[in-house]
Amino acid sequence: MEWVFRRINKINKEDIVKGVIFVLLLSLIIVIFCQKIEFSSSDLGRHLANGQIVFSDPSVLFTNFYSYTEPNFPFVNHHWLSGVIYNIINQIGGFKLLSLFNILILLITFSLFFFLSKKKSNFYYAAILSLPVIFLLSERVEIRPELFSYLFFGLTWLILESKKLSHRSRLYILFPLFLVWANIHIYFFLGLALVFFYLFGLILEKYSLKKIFYKKGLKEIFLSFKSEIYLFLSLLLACLITPNHIRGLLYPLNILQEYGYQIAENKSIFFLKDLMLNYNFGFFKLLLFLLILSLVANYVLFKRKTWTDWLIGVMISVLALVMSRNLALFGLIALVLIAPGGGHALSLIATFFDKLSLRSNFQWKIYANIVFIVTLSLTFIFLLTDLNNRQMFLHKDPGLGLSQDSLAIFDYFKENNLKGPIFNNYDAGSALIYGLYGQEKVFVDNRPEAYSVSFFKDVYVPMQENPSIWQKIEDKYKFKTIMFAHTDATPWANTFMQFILQDEDWALVYFDRYYVVLVNRGEYSQEFIEENEISDLMFRDRLRLLASDSSLNAKFSLANLANTFNYDYLAKEIYQKIILTNPYNNRAIFSFASLYASLGNSEDLNKALDYYNRGLKVSPKMPGIYGQMGLVYWKLENYVKAEEYFKKALRKGDSSAKDYLQQIEGLKKEGKLPR
Numbered sequence: 001m002e003w004v005f006r007r008i009n010k011i012n013k014e015d016i017v018k019g020v021i022f023v024l025l026l027s028l029i030i031v032i033f034c035q036k037i038e039f040s041s042s043d044l045g046r047h048l049a050n051g052q053i054v055f056s057d058p059s060v061l062f063t064n065f066y067s068y069t070e071p072n073f074p075f076v077n078h079h080w081l082s083g084v085i086y087n088i089i090n091q092i093g094g095f096k097l098l099s100l101f102n103i104l105i106l107l108i109t110f111s112l113f114f115f116l117s118k119k120k121s122n123f124y125y126a127a128i129l130s131l132p133v134i135f136l137l138s139e140r141v142e143i144r145p146e147l148f149s150y151l152f153f154g155l156t157w158l159i160l161e162s163k164k165l166s167h168r169s170r171l172y173i174l175f176p177l178f179l180v181w182a183n184i185h186i187y188f189f190l191g192l193a194l195v196f197f198y199l200f201g202l203i204l205e206k207y208s209l210k211k212i213f214y215k216k217g218l219k220e221i222f223l224s225f226k227s228e229i230y231l232f233l234s235l236l237l238a239c240l241i242t243p244n245h246i247r248g249l250l251y252p253l254n255i256l257q258e259y260g261y262q263i264a265e266n267k268s269i270f271f272l273k274d275l276m277l278n279y280n281f282g283f284f285k286l287l288l289f290l291l292i293l294s295l296v297a298n299y300v301l302f303k304r305k306t307w308t309d310w311l312i313g314v315m316i317s318v319l320a321l322v323m324s325r326n327l328a329l330f331g332l333i334a335l336v337l338i339a340p341g342g343g344h345a346l347s348l349i350a351t352f353f354d355k356l357s358l359r360s361n362f363q364w365k366i367y368a369n370i371v372f373i374v375t376l377s378l379t380f381i382f383l384l385t386d387l388n389n390r391q392m393f394l395h396k397d398p399g400l401g402l403s404q405d406s407l408a409i410f411d412y413f414k415e416n417n418l419k420g421p422i423f424n425n426y427d428a429g430s431a432l433i434y435g436l437y438g439q440e441k442v443f444v445d446n447r448p449e450a451y452s453v454s455f456f457k458d459v460y461v462p463m464q465e466n467p468s469i470w471q472k473i474e475d476k477y478k479f480k481t482i483m484f485a486h487t488d489a490t491p492w493a494n495t496f497m498q499f500i501l502q503d504e505d506w507a508l509v510y511f512d513r514y515y516v517v518l519v520n521r522g523e524y525s526q527e528f529i530e531e532n533e534i535s536d537l538m539f540r541d542r543l544r545l546l547a548s549d550s551s552l553n554a555k556f557s558l559a560n561l562a563n564t565f566n567y568d569y570l571a572k573e574i575y576q577k578i579i580l581t582n583p584y585n586n587r588a589i590f591s592f593a594s595l596y597a598s599l600g601n602s603e604d605l606n607k608a609l610d611y612y613n614r615g616l617k618v619s620p621k622m623p624g625i626y627g628q629m630g631l632v633y634w635k636l637e638n639y640v641k642a643e644e645y646f647k648k649a650l651r652k653g654d655s656s657a658k659d660y661l662q663q664i665e666g667l668k669k670e671g672k673l674p675r
Helices: 002-010 013-033 044-053 080-120 123-140 146-161 167-184 188-206 215-224 226-238 245-254 280-300 307-322 324-337 339-360 364-386 408-415 429-436 453-465 467-477 491-500 526-532 536-548 552-564 568-581 586-599 602-618 625-635 639-651 656-669
Strands: 422-424 481-485 506-511 515-520
Touching: 013 080, 013 123, 013 364, 044 080, 044 429, 080 123, 080 146, 080 167, 080 324, 080 339, 123 280, 123 324, 123 339, 123 364, 146 167, 146 188, 146 324, 167 188, 167 226, 188 226, 188 307, 215 226, 280 307, 280 324, 280 339, 307 324, 324 339, 408 429, 408 515, 422 429, 453 467, 453 491, 467 491, 481 491, 491 552, 506 526, 506 536, 515 526, 536 552, 536 568, 552 568, 552 586, 568 586, 586 602, 586 625, 602 625, 625 639, 625 656, 639 656
Parallel strands: 422 481
Antiparallel strands: 481 515, 506 515
């Protein structure tokens, strides 16, 4: 026992404090990533299918293998190896083990970037900066191959920064790493960019730009940096060792191509801020400001020509500004890039307080640590409560593995011997690939690059917007079954659901928390239709039963489904129960308001205004609400208030309000409204 106490006494107390802080930071990440897989709208199903079949049928690497609509359309499967890994893990321990694996990879990745940040500044500055970074990580909680890219980027950076490794050792480590990276995710090009920027930064530190582009200067530079140049070229060669070779290497150049289909994660935050309330956009702006400030301070005040940092910073900032899917990676890289300038500033502040402590015996470090640990603890509690209350940062069901009954639809399909061709929507495609592989191919899936632009623009979207176009496409493909994820929030999906449920040629035979299944009456026996068709009474009873035993997100989906079926009172029941248990959930409040606003009578319209105002007290920055309130006042024929709220909407950046204001002005000129 004495030996144990002696060992404990030798432990540095500051190291214990640092350990507690770091464990709390990791705990925050665990809370964020401990969210269930929404299988109906994720890519995971397709990745698992890739892992199952890639060695038995290599055509999955080169063509649109899973679809019957454009099966020969060329496709570069740049992430096939991640599917192999996911499939092995799933075979061993199922979807819960996949969730745990995802969390473990993220914890290792964060630790790498944290270590790099600490190395460039100090532990405390890295810890403080980690808070907004961890919130940004909540943008990408799904099991995605890109997480491997985060890990490999951090490893590459760490290896390049290491002073202990020789050029040969770096090559021996990085070559196999890049070989794997090029087959696991498309972001291998970021790794190549990192190595190139590292090389170019070293050259800029030694030579001027004039000498770099001078003929004799190039030869001198080559001889001076021969090892680094060979390293870059070797890694370029490693990235060629993929099934698609040169096509695979050059494929990242197509990352901003037009797909013919709008994908939210590929949109900029400037586009999305008018469509959704995302608190992470604020954290991104904060980190971007700190990044610019740190790089400028490093160059101007501290006289450090960190060209590599500048090049990496510009690259990741542009990627994050152009596509919101890069916000999480931006946060991790910013954690490292901001460190030198910010860490130096924090050191100056700490020196000032140290001098102050000597004069006043005030132990400021103790109190600073206490404040930071309390802050982390409160953040931890906030995230736990956020899961079901406001859903400000965490939007999925808490837990590991799949959301409730995610695979039930596939059991129904197999047990009842349903058949294709199947019509399905974009969101459901990946899950159907997994659940029905070997039985049926899909109409479409969530790989926009695997289909032609004309397919989305001329077929997929128009057929859901227009019943006559739907009829033409139906006649062409002879659909027998529709498997549609009713969680799809696109306007065309909502329109399609409205008219297909009224189509007498189709019978609703199944629905759950995520999907509806309809069968073509002419393709199934009358006996099957009579046994399985869901009547209005059955629909209402089943929907109430599902809603009573569902997670928060599933309740929202079911309320939307009830609204689609024109059962407004059922949707009201669900929203009321959500608000009763989660009174600050803005999604529930605004959804309830929108439901009342759609009903039209004055009593319901006034209730809509009450809920809109209630929602604005919870989330005053929710985009589009003032414009919606203007429309409600317009329906109530209160044109003065309508104009007032349209003007408010315009000041908030809602450009659509401008059209309404122009209409109001036109009506005033015609004398139909008082001036």
